[in-house]
Amino acid sequence: MSFRWRYENASGTEVEGPDKAFDDQTEAEEWFSATWPQLLDLGVDQVYLVEGNIEIYGPMSLHPPA
Incomplete structure (x- = not known):
């Protein structure tokens, strides 16, 4: 399986x-x-890291904390 970003x-x-x-x-x-x-x-x-159909982690915001 490969890793991709959503x-x-x-x-x-x-x-x-x-x-x-x-x-x-x-x-x-x-x-x-x-x-x-x-x-x-x-x-x-925001992004999620996925491997195939499995969500590895996320959502991860691209913005600094408020």
Whole structure:
């Protein structure tokens, strides 16, 4: 199975984002660490990490805590 990010806006509606698959969780997280500011600019407010159909974790906000 591959790891992917699922992207949502602030209301929890899924939005389009880069469709990238990663071989392992570490690779996915490293990509996210380098890319999250661009995702925020694209209208992504929160993400989930998924492996196949299994949700690994999320939602994880791209905004600083209030």
